[in-house]
Amino acid sequence: MADAPNHADVKDMNFETALQQLETIVDQLERGDVPLDKSIEIYERGEALRNRCDELLKAAEAKIEKIKLTREGKPAGTEPLDG
Numbered sequence: 001m002a003d004a005p006n007h008a009d010v011k012d013m014n015f016e017t018a019l020q021q022l023e024t025i026v027d028q029l030e031r032g033d034v035p036l037d038k039s040i041e042i043y044e045r046g047e048a049l050r051n052r053c054d055e056l057l058k059a060a061e062a063k064i065e066k067i068k069l070t071r072e073g074k075p076a077g078t079e080p081l082d083g
Helices: 008-012 015-031 036-063
Strands: 065-069 075-080
Touching: 008 036, 015 036
Parallel strands: none
Antiparallel strands: 065 075
């Protein structure tokens, strides 16, 4: 069996591109008309894309802040979303 394909390009993708490619792979696999060897190859790429999407979502969540309000309802700065 050949070496696992290199998915280095995935690490440079933005979320939207990675998600779009992942959705295409899911559609191909759900149709079931892809030969077995190709299915394995695109499944592995799908895993790399899913991992990239997860990484980008976690990074975005870490940046999200919520606005703190005073008792009067006026903005008083921000705090971490989980804070």
